Amino acid sequence: MTDVLIIGSGPAGMTAGIYIKRANLDVQIIEKEYEGTGQMAESSRIDNYPGFYGISGYDLGEKIREHAENLEIEFLEEEAVAFEETKKGFLVILESGKTLEAKTVIYTAGAEHRKLNVPGSDTFENKGISYCASCDGAFYKGKDVVVIGGGNSALDDALLLSETCNKVYLVHRRDKFRGNPGTLEKLEAKENVEIIRNANVQEIKGTKKVETVLLDTGVSLEVQGVFVAVGTIPQTERLKDLIELDENGYIKAGEDGVTSKPGFFVAGDVRTKKLRQIITAAADGANAADSAIHYIIR
Ligand SMILES: Cc1cc2nc3c(=O)[nH]c(=O)nc-3n(C[C@H](O)[C@H](O)[C@H](O)COP(=O)(O)OP(=O)(O)OC[C@H]3O[C@@H](n4cnc5c(N)ncnc54)[C@H](O)[C@@H]3O)c2cc1C
Numbered sequence: 089m090t091d092v093l094i095i096g097s098g099p100a101g102m103t104a105g106i107y108i109k110r111a112n113l114d115v116q117i118i119e120k121e122y123e124g125t126g127q128m129a130e131s132s133r134i135d136n137y138p139g140f141y142g143i144s145g146y147d148l149g150e151k152i153r154e155h156a157e158n159l160e161i162e163f164l165e166e167e168a169v170a171f172e173e174t175k176k177g178f179l180v181i182l183e184s185g186k187t188l189e190a191k192t193v194i195y196t197a198g199a200e201h202r203k204l205n206v207p208g209s210d211t212f213e214n215k216g217i218s219y220c221a222s223c224d225g226a227f228y229k230g231k232d233v234v235v236i237g238g239g240n241s242a243l244d245d246a247l248l249l250s251e252t253c254n255k256v257y258l259v260h261r262r263d264k265f266r267g268n269p270g271t272l273e274k275l276e277a278k279e280n281v282e283i284i285r286n287a288n289v290q291e292i293k294g295t296k297k298v299e300t301v302l303l304d305t306g307v308s309l310e311v312q313g314v315f316v317a318v319g320t321i322p323q324t325e326r327l328k329d330l331i332e333l334d335e336n337g338y339i340k341a342g343e344d345g346v347t348s349k350p351g352f353f354v355a356g357d358v359r360t361k362k363l364r365q366i367i368t369a370a371a372d373g374a375n376a377a378d379s380a381i382h383y384i385i386r
Pocket residue numbers: 095096097098099100101118119120121124125126127128130131133134135136137166167168169196197198199201219220223224323355356357358364365366367369
C-alpha cells in the first residue's frame with residue numbers, strides 16, 4: 089500500500105512527486121512512455137518558464153526528472169488502464185496486469201491536442217505547425233500565419249497572434265464560430281486578420297518548413313506558421329465512471345486538485361482550468377500534493 093500513486097510524469101506529476109517525497113510519504117510515479125516527461129518534450133524551445141529562457145522542452149523535462157530522481161522518487165514504466173475504489177483507497181490496474189494499491193491517487197495524465205490529419209500535418213509538426221500560440225507565437229513575429237478552428241482557443245490564438253504577426257488568417261470549417269462573439273468582433277475589426285469561413289485544410293506543403301496551406305475551397309495561403317486549435321482530448325476515458333468530468337471530458341476540480349471522489353486528486357492539463365501551460369501544471373502538482381498530504385495525515 090503506497091501513500092500516493094501519481095499517474096503521468098509530465099510537469100504536474102513530477103512536481104507533485106517532489107512535494108510528496110519531501111513530506112516523507114511513499115510515492116510512485118506511473119508513466120506509460122519510456123522516460124516520458126509529458127508534452128513539453130515535443131517543444132523545441134520554451135521561452136515562458138521562468139529561469140530557463142530558451143531551453144528545449146526535452147531538456148527542461150530532463151532537468152525536472154533529474155530533480156525528482158535525485159530525491160529517489162520511484163518511476164514505473166507502465167500504463168494505468170483502470171481504477172477501482174477500495175476500502176482503504178484505490179486500486180490501480182496496469183497494462184501488464186499488475187495491480188497497485190494506494191491511499192490516494194494524483195491523476196496527471198494530461199491532454200492531447202487533436203491533430204489535423206491531412207497530408208503534411210505530420211511532416212511539418214514542429215516545423216511550422218504549432219498547437220500553442222502563447223508558447224510559440226513569438227517565433228512568428230512579423231510573419232504570416234494561419235489559425236485553424238472555431239472555438240475560444242482559435243479566436244484567442246488569432247487575437248494574440250494578430251498583435252505580433254504581419255497577417256493572420258483564421259480558417260473555420262463552419263459559418264458560425266463557437267467562440268466568444270466579443271473576441272470575434274475584435275478580430276473582424278483588425279486590419280491584419282482575414283477570416284475564412286466554410287473551409288477545411290486539405291494539405292500543408294513546404295520544403296523544410298511550412299510554406300503553403302491548401303484549403304478545400306481551392307484557396308492557397310502562403311504562410312510560415314499553422315496554429316492548430318481544433319480541440320484537445322483530455323486523457324480521462326478510463327475515469328468517467330469514477331469521478332465527475334465536465335462536458336469536454338476534463339476532471340472537475342479547482343486549484344487544490346480536489347475531485348468529486350475523496351482521495352483521488354488531479355493536477356495539470358487534465359483538470360478544468362483556463363491556462364494549460366508547464367508552469368500552471370507544475371503549480372497544480374504542488375497544490376494537489378498538498379491536498380493529498382493533508383488527506384493522508386488528517
Ligand atoms: C508542442 C507543444 C509545445 C508546448 N510549448 C509550451 C511552452 O512553450 N510553454 C508552456 O508553458 N507550455 C507549453 N506546452 C504545454 C505544456 O507542455 C502542457 O501544458 C504541460 O505539459 C501539461 O503538463 P501535465 O503534466 O498536465 O501533462 P502532460 O505534459 O500531458 O503529461 C502527462 C503524462 O502522463 C502520461 N500518461 C497519460 N496517460 C497515462 C496513463 N494512463 N498511464 C501512465 N501514464 C500516462 C503521458 O505519457 C504524459 O507523459 C506545449 C505543448 C505542446 C504539445
